[in-house]
Amino acid sequence: EELASAKEFLANYKAENYKEAYEAYGGYAYDSTWAIIEAVKKAVEGNGGKLPERAKVVEAMQGVSFEGVTGSVAFDEFGDTTNKQLTVYKVTGGAFKPVKSGTFGG
Structure with a gap:
């Protein structure tokens, strides 16, 4: 919710009045879907417009x-995401409260 890149996604999601909340992984699911779509498009282009293996x-x-x-979406040579966006939570009064979000550098 704090990332500038998520603002449009959140506004669009809320405008559609979905029954379920987007929760912590909604943005990641959205980006994952787009990553698959982009990979399929590249593979189809590289296969003369036909469905590839x-x-x-x-x-x-x-x-x-x-x-x-969720920010920059890309993958390293092992297929792992290069986006190491993390949020630290603290339980306060029985509820999870975000303390800090940022990018993990290793």
């Missing part, structure tokens, strides 16, 4: 890179 989509995923709801 699954392995080609997996291969294309490594080249996916875009600015998403």
